[in-house]
Amino acid sequence: MKFSLRNILSKVKGLDSIGLSGGNGGNPVSAQFSSVPRSKRTDQFMHSLELINGTSARTGMIALYRFMRNCVPSLNAAVWTWVRLAAADLSYDIYDKSGEKQDSDDIRGTVDSLLRRLYDNRYQRFGGTDALLIEFFNTLFTTGSVCGELLLNESGNGVRQFYFIDPATISFELDRNSEWHIYQEVDDRKIDLDKPSTYFYGLDADTTDPWGRSLLTSVPFVARVEQALMSDMHKSMHNAGYHRIHVSITPPEMVPGEDRDLYVSRANSYFDETVRMMKDFEPEDNPVTWDDVKIEYIGPASKISSSSSWYLNHKAVIEEICAGTHLAPFMIGYSYGSTQTWAEFNFELMQRQLRTFQNAATGFLDWIVSIEFALRGIESRCRFRFENPISVGLLDRRRAESIEIDNVIKQLDSGLITRDDAIRRLSAVE
DSSP, X not given: OOXXXXXXXXXXXXXXXXXXXXXXXXXXXXXXXXXXOSSOOOOHHHHTOOEETTEEHHHHHHHHHHHHHHHOHHHHHHHHHHHHHHSOEEEEEEEOTTSOBOOOHHHHHHHHHHHHHOBSOTTSTTOHHHHHHHHHHHHHHHHSEEEXXXXXXXXXXXXXEEEEXXXXXXXXXXXXXXXXXXXEEETTEEEXXXXXXXXXXXXXXXXXXXXXXXXXXXXXXXXXXXXXXHHHHHHHHHHHHSOEEEEEEOOOOOOTTOOHHHHHHHHHHHHXXXXXXXXXXXXXXXXXXXXXXXXXXXXXXXXXXXXXXXXXXXXXXXHHHHHHTTOOGGGGTOOSOOOHHHHHHHHHHHHHHHHHHHHHHHHHHHHHHHHHHHHHTXXXXXXXXXXXXXXXXXXXXXXXXXXXXXXXXXHHHTTSSOHHHHHHHHHTOO
């Protein structure tokens, strides 16, 4: 018995009610779909970017993120850590048209030459992809996006360099097809960047926010609290560090028959002399007075409890900052007694997140090399990958591999699996 698409769809409950099983001829499924969207995107996010003193709110936010990255130690450490971990050692493989690996010195020489000259800072000698990736990830994590243009050499037969564009100058507009159109706004001019040579990548971008989101998006308020706490702690510790002294002077007794004005003058003179003596003290001096002068120390009742309170408050704020930047405290230099297992778990989790960022970077480099190959008539493909060697938990992984290999060998010896199955399973062991 033969089944047609129409017969199958007509037997599925509910499909007939939406018209998939019928139609006025032609393919009953494709007739219900369109090549253009019926819905429309909105620019509500654009309307939220109000102008502040002639500058868009996004430009102000990026300036704030850069300031925070440069001036707040915990945030500087967070961005620094993410950037240096993401920009790991880079390697690549060359494939021919059939998908087989090829090892050609000429093609590798072309790729190596491109990678050496790709970074656009001509004063940074031998920067290459190392410097390129540092700026790529630094800009991505700080501003939430990376943008630039791919430039060709004068003869047009090869790539010259990648020219970075400040994401703070990038703007988007919805065209009549409900698609985002990219521009650059500089000196009251709008430059059209909707070209094949333009590269743009937004971190966690979506249909309403094509710019992407900075790694620091959720921490400005907490960072402000942390800096205020540090300022208050500095004032408090400075005050506690320099002892405050309270000097009490008992007024002299009035001599019988002494005129009241003379008595007041004599008392004030005695007070002023004591004050001058206290002001002229050197660090090694000690006060010598009559017993009518009382000197006592003013300070916190318990310095230890005061310091502990500051430590606990600051720890809570730092943990909020770490949560906002997706890092554990020990990753930015704070040690709060985490166990080795907990630290290894956090590091493994971070490695998994790194792969998503690195996939964007490898796609970026693959795109550049593919254009270089097309311009030079090279019918090959280049695929980049990051080397992320992990020594944490290496012994446990080797033990697990050993157990898995022993299990496969035992199953092979028992006849439970074939030799090909054993080879396939062993090749999958990491």
